[in-house]
Amino acid sequence: GKFTVGDYLAERLAQVGIRHHFVVPGDYNLILLDKLQAHPDLKEVGCANELNCSLAAEGYARANGVSACVVTYSVGAISAFNGTGSAYAENLPLILISGSPNTNDPSQYHILHHTLGHPDYTYQYEMAKKITCCAVAVPRAIDAPRLIDRAIRAAILARKPCYIEIPTNLAGATCVRPGPISAVMDPITSDKNALEAAAKCAAEYLDGKLKPVILVGPKAGRAGAERELLQFAEAMGCAVALQPAAKGMFPEDHKQFVGIFWGQVSSDAADAMVHWADAMICVGAVFNDYSTVGWTAVPNIPLMTVDMDHVTFPGAHFSRVRMSEFLSHLATQVTFNDTTMIEYKRLKPDPPHVHTAEREEALSRKEISRQVQEMLTDKTSLFVDTGDSWFNGIQLKLPPGAKFEIEMQWGHIGWSIPAAFGYALRHPDRHTIVLVGDGSFQVTAQEVSQMVRYKVPITILLINNRGYTIEVEIHDGSYNKIKNWDYALLVQAFNSTDGHAKGLLANTAGELADAIKMAESHKEGPTLIECTIDQDDCSKELITWGHYVAAANARPPRNMSV
Ligand SMILES: C/C(NCc1cnc(C)nc1N)=C(/S)[C@H](O)COP(=O)(O)OP(=O)(O)O
Numbered sequence: 416g417k418f419t420v421g422d423y424l425a426e427r428l429a430q431v432g433i434r435h436h437f438v439v440p441g442d443y444n445l446i447l448l449d450k451l452q453a454h455p456d457l458k459e460v461g462c463a464n465e466l467n468c469s470l471a472a473e474g475y476a477r478a479n480g481v482s483a484c485v486v487t488y489s490v491g492a493i494s495a496f497n498g499t500g501s502a503y504a505e506n507l508p509l510i511l512i513s514g515s516p517n518t519n520d521p522s523q524y525h526i527l528h529h530t531l532g533h534p535d536y537t538y539q540y541e542m543a544k545k546i547t548c549c550a551v552a553v554p555r556a557i558d559a560p561r562l563i564d565r566a567i568r569a570a571i572l573a574r575k576p577c578y579i580e581i582p583t584n585l586a587g588a589t590c591v592r593p594g595p596i597s598a599v600m601d602p603i604t605s606d607k608n609a610l611e612a613a614a615k616c617a618a619e620y621l622d623g624k625l626k627p628v629i630l631v632g633p634k635a636g637r638a639g640a641e642r643e644l645l646q647f648a649e650a651m652g653c654a655v656a657l658q659p660a661a662k663g664m665f666p667e668d669h670k671q672f673v674g675i676f677w678g679q680v681s682s683d684a685a686d687a688m689v690h691w692a693d694a695m696i697c698v699g700a701v702f703n704d705y706s707t708v709g710w711t712a713v714p715n716i717p718l719m720t721v722d723m724d725h726v727t728f729p730g731a732h733f734s735r736v737r738m739s740e741f742l743s744h745l746a747t748q749v750t751f752n753d754t755t756m757i758e759y760k761r762l763k764p765d766p767p768h769v770h771t772a773e774r775e776e777a778l779s780r781k782e783i784s785r786q787v788q789e790m791l792t793d794k795t796s797l798f799v800d801t802g803d804s805w806f807n808g809i810q811l812k813l814p815p816g817a818k819f820e821i822e823m824q825w826g827h828i829g830w831s832i833p834a835a836f837g838y839a840l841r842h843p844d845r846h847t848i849v850l851v852g853d854g855s856f857q858v859t860a861q862e863v864s865q866m867v868r869y870k871v872p873i874t875i876l877l878i879n880n881r882g883y884t885i886e887v888e889i890h891d892g893s894y895n896k897i898k899n900w901d902y903a904l905l906v907q908a909f910n911s912t913d914g915h916a917k918g919l920l921a922n923t924a925g926e927l928a929d930a931i932k933m934a935e936s937h938k939e940g941p942t943l944i945e946c947t948i949d950q951d952d953c954s955k956e957l958i959t960w961g962h963y964v965a966a967a968n969a970r971p972p973r974n975m976s977v
């Protein structure tokens with residue numbers, strides 16, 4: 416049959432490497448969904464709602480590099496804006512696609528369902544511009560190739576989401592076939608002169624320094640520069656510290672790894688090494704209020720900053736220098752310097768004694784962490800949701816090959832359930848494990864039913880401490896209480912007649928050990944283990960961190976009267 420706008424979009428999604436697209440149907444996108452479904456390389460994945468759909472696409476982009484979320488106009492898209500915001504904050508190319516009203520309606524001033532009730536339908540496109548790096552609304556079939564290619568290319572280059580709006584009566588309209596995909600995907604390589612000038616500047620910056628430290632941030636992974644980072648670090652021979660959101664982007668068993676730098680809640684010797692350094696090379700680092708512990712942990716020496724497409728020094732800036740190309744170039748220029756590793760041996764704290772609870776002991780946060788630590792293998796992908804799970808997860812030691820996913824910039828509670836689902840569809844070869852609090856779980860619990868439907872064997876450790884404990888530590892109030900659910904029973908409800916999820920309850924150390932064993936052998940669907948702990952049983956790191964973040968939130972307004 417004829418080649419249509421929907422076919423054009425389907426072909427482009429497949430050509431950039433998408434194999435699953437996440438959808439919630441609606442009458443503005445049904446024709447489009449038919450066209451996407453017709454593409455042999457695309458598998459349609461239904462989600463329970465558009466918030467979860469967009470968060471599943473966010474998680475898929477972590478595994479696949481790029482993802483697609485397809486929703487209906489306004490009632491769908493506005494919920495999907497939340498996962499799109501996460502993709503923006505987390506530097507992930509999520510392609511948000513929304514159906515939209517028939518092109519004849521605006522000029523007829525029609526009031527349409529799902530809209531705000533007035534005939535101006537441009538509000539969604541205007542809103543989408545704010546949370547994506549490129550937003551396009553296709554006005555005619557003839558414009559589709561140019562606009563679809565522009566949006567997808569922008570997202571891939573910027574590692575940010577884009578928005579594509581397709582009217583319901585254009586998805587099936589005739590369209591030309593796409594040209595070579597290299598026009599959409601090929602990266603913008605470094606400008607040679609800028610790269611060499613930046614390398615020269617790096618040599619000057621490092622000249623005479625005795626105590627360099629590399630600080631890795633989350634954009635190092637998003638820029639796809641992990642291999643080149645390792646090359647550069649090994650050429651430098653110096654200490655490597657990771658920001659919490661970068662955990663998993665440099666091997667923790669590496670002799671140069673000195674821990675997670677997170678101010679007073681750092682791990683290992685990271686805090687001491689960062690304060691000892693006389694030169695710091697930040698690679699993809701993000702200094703926000705959470706990663707700097709309420710601005711109490713900001714490095715106070717002149718920095719060399721390597722970002723996704725530019726490099727800065729005290730007194731110099733170089734545009735169009737790609738992170739991966741710059742790091743691999745530097746690796747050929749620098750000489751080995753092992754002073755920092757000698758210092759690290761001196762500063763390295765003794766490993767803490769880890770108590771193994773008796774089987775009948777009531778479950779504690781520490782015992783959960785100890786048992787999760789034992790679960791980790793080279794095949795593990797560990798998701799940690801916003802809450803004390805961040806702190807418990809950050810303190811775990813990742814074995815070689817283990818992956819770690821955290822959403823520290825956007826911080827949407829419940830993100831981990833749909834995101835782990837999306838991720839696991841792309842990585843059936845990995846063991847996806849989720850650490851999530853009870854409050855977070857209640858936000859997106861429906862997506863466990865999609866894990867049942869698509870038989871995705873994710874292990875969910877639900878830490879039930881009866882409420883919003885992280886909030887309690889920042890600022891307590893009645894609003895931090897929540898209605899308790901029977902989480903193990905809820906998951907049974909998702910099975911109905913054809914599901915295979917397991918819902919288990921662990922009140923003691925022994926019950927958790929048994930539940931983990933069952934989870935590890937359960938492959939036909941998810942296993943949710945509700946771990947009950949005392950509501951005040953939270954990490955000391957959370958309490959310290961919460962105090963400083965609350966203090967930062969409480970800074971008085973500058974005196975506006977003068
Ligand atoms: C309510 C909120 N943050 C505010 C918030 C509210 N709404 C969204 C979507 N995201 C957010 N981070 C947070 S961190 C809760 O303590 C999470 O509770 P829970 O999942 O139970 O984890 P802990 O008990 O370990 O804190």
Ligand SMILES: [Mg+2]
Nearest residue numbers: 852853854882
């Ligand atoms: Mg909780």
